[in-house]
Amino acid sequence: MSHGWTEDRVDSLKKLWIDGLSASQIARQLGGGVTRNAVIGKVHRLGLTGRAEPSRPRRAAPMPPRPGRVAQARPRTSPPPRPVPPPPARPAAARFDPALALDGTATAATLGAHMCKWPIGDPGSDAFRFCGRPAPNRDPYCPEHRRVGCQPRKAAPLADDPIVRRVLAGLAA
């Protein structure tokens, strides 16, 4: 549910793609269960391929020899090859990351690459912390803070601007 490439979503897709966001980033931002594959598929169908490529500046092989997988029909329904027998035997030592134990306790020192970098508190204060919760993929924030961070800031009420207030006050007077 919640799918279908509505004009709105296609517009967002185009914009984000042209802006240079990766397919997975776009997929995440569009939300609604859209995968990066879906995004890529749509991008191609729209003829939007090609732009500043983040992760592959040059294509090494033009890919002439590439007949492999078509020949050996993809086994989607038949083969459950299960050569994976013993998973256990490692109860110990799941590494404990103290920064993940509590929200808002990660410091600049303990903040890892996969932790939410949402700032908490006064950056100048000793008490300043980062959220520190798990941040999936390459995202800087955890899912919760990502949403907040992406919210198109609702236009800050003009009247909140001190300068505007003074001008308005002056006009009134």
Add this chain to the structure above:
DNA sequence: CCCTGATTCGC
């Protein structure tokens, strides 16, 4: 292992 886009093809 994380990621990137590209392609194929059943639906």
Add this chain to the structure above:
DNA sequence: GCGAATCAGG
């Protein structure tokens, strides 16, 4: 038209 599975690569 859509997108999962896959490929090919950084």
